[in-house]
């Protein structure tokens with residue numbers, strides 16, 4: 001019997017795609033070797049897919065921790081609305097793939113899940129935010145396990161993540 005196809009979304013830079021602001025990648029061997037053995041990996045790069053370019057200016061999150069603005073570091077270009085709109089469309093486009101999990105790049109103003117810095121009016125940077133795409137994705141899909149690459153360095157977190165992915169896949173077969 002052929003193996004079922006179980007799909008996981010992945011921040012594209014973790015797969016070795018050269019989509020980062022500096023034209024590089026952050027290939028992650030747990031993703032490209034271990035997860036790729038068991039799951040079909042679906043790359044997503046919010047910033048390059050939105051059309052911000054590669055290479056591109058870095059962006060920062062600013063303001064309200066729960067609904068921050070995405071602002072160009074030097075030009076002060078405001079990407080917030082276009083990124084939030086793009087994220088909602090992308091989430092719809094991904095729905096037919098029935099992703100059972102998502103691995104996001106740590107610390108990114110688009111993909112970061114935990115402790116993304118959000119700059120306050122007084123210049124202080126609070127490590128309490130979430131990237132705009134990660135935020136939108138998790139709000140729209142609360143049942144889908146989402147992890148970041150940093151936490152997935154821990155074998156216990158790896159095992160728990162893979163178990164949750166399998167459990168979600170199985171629950172959808174009923």
Ligand code: SF4
Pocket residue numbers: 011012013014019020021044045046047048105108110111
């Ligand atoms: S962290 Fe997200 S937005 Fe940044 S390069 Fe990787 S996939 Fe693209």
